[in-house]
Amino acid sequence: MNKSQIELIVRISETGSFTxxxxxxxxxxxxxxRAVATIESQLGTKLIKRDxxxxxxxxxxGERILITFRTILSELQKVDELIVAEQGLEIxxxxxxxxxxxxxxxxxxIIRTMESQYPGIEIKLSEGSVDQVKEWLRSKCIDVGIIIxxxxxxxxxxxxxDQxxxxMHSSHPLSQKETISIPDLQGEDILIGKCGYEVQIHALFNEYNLTPKVRFEMDYIETGLSMIQEGLGITITTKQNIWWLPDQVVVRELKPDTYRDINIAVLDMKDTSKATDAFIQTALTLFAQEDA
Structure with a gap:
């Protein structure tokens, strides 16, 4: 098989469409x-189902072969990078x-900085849940992820x-306190965001031998903010997750100071491309260990 055939199969998986x-x-x-039929004939197995x-x-x-194909393309990219590096270029x-x-x-x-410093590097972005990002890393759909x-x-x-x-609603009795502790939240209706918040919040309550009274779980902070406006509960989130506050919603610090780690992740740090290394170094230069 040649590179063009491998790239075609990978592109079909990414776009979900032959066209x-x-x-x-x-x-x-x-x-x-015709190309897909030829590839499947060469391999002696069906890769793609269509109905x-x-x-x-x-x-x-086919899913297992896709992982191998992505690895092959990644290794070929490294060859290209080595060749152009000899010419003093960065692609x-x-x-x-x-x-x-x-x-x-x-x-x-990060993207704006990279486009300025490394104009020869092509950047692609996929947005999803934390669990999706982790699965994309495992299946080699992406080179690098931001995860918790x-x-x-x-x-x-x-x-x-991220702190x-x-x-909570501005009329809530706890809003009179400057800071909130986990014991203060005992018996309160808690709105828990997904994407890892639920694990950390349960762990925080467990430290005090308490169990959060979870009223709703939500995918997006906007949902939680709207529920708080209606007096439906209190949520614990992070500073980076809030870029605006609607009327009647107030912020209180959680004490003692508690943080959620945000990490850059790859499958194997010893096996990254120069382009991935450039992304990691750019991200670290811009944000590393900044306390939100």
Whole structure:
């Protein structure tokens, strides 16, 4: 098999479409179909399933082969980088995965800085949940991710410590306190954000032999803010997760000071490309160990 065939299969997985993959690679849809049939014939197995009801999906063996194909393309990229490095140039590709807050708070500044310092590096961004970013790392869909613990499956570099805060309605009795402790929240309706908050909040309550009275779980902080406005509960979040506050919602510090770690993650730090290294170093220069 050649690089073009491998790249075609990977592009189909990324776009979820023969037509879109063909457009990106300047191939017609019939040409893509013929190429896929040739690849499957060469391998002696079916990689892709297509039907009108469920659309396009990869077989089990196809998913495993995809990981190998992504590894091959990554290694070929490193060859290209080594060659141009001999000529004093800086090129490459880096595919970043990040959850919503990271995409809002960190990624734009990193990308702008990289485009200025490394104009030859192509940057791609995928936004998803923390769990999605971790799965993308495992399957090698992305080169580097911004995640929060637990992260035992990856090599990580600390990026920032994000301080936990408490949000509540301005009429809530606890709003009269300047700072809030976990025992203050015993029996209160708690709105828990997903993406790792639930694990840390339960751990905080466990330290006092308490159990949070969870009323709702939510994917987005905007949902929590709207619920607080309606007097439906209190939430614990982080400073970086808040860039605006609606009317009647107030912030109180959580004491003692408590932080959530935000990390840069790769599968293997010894096996990263120069483009990925450039991303990591840029991110660290801009944000490393800044206390939010």
């Amino acid at each position: 879109k993959a063909g457009e990106e690679l300047h191939m017609t849809q019939p040409a893509v179909s 009108k009801k469920n659309g396009l999906s990869f077989t089990d063996v 490459g590709k880096v595919h970043i995965g990040a959850y919503r807050t990271a995409c809002t708070r960190f990624i734009p500044k 613990p637990p992260d035992k499956d990856f090599d990580t570099v600390p990026l920032i410590k 936990l805060i408490v949000l």
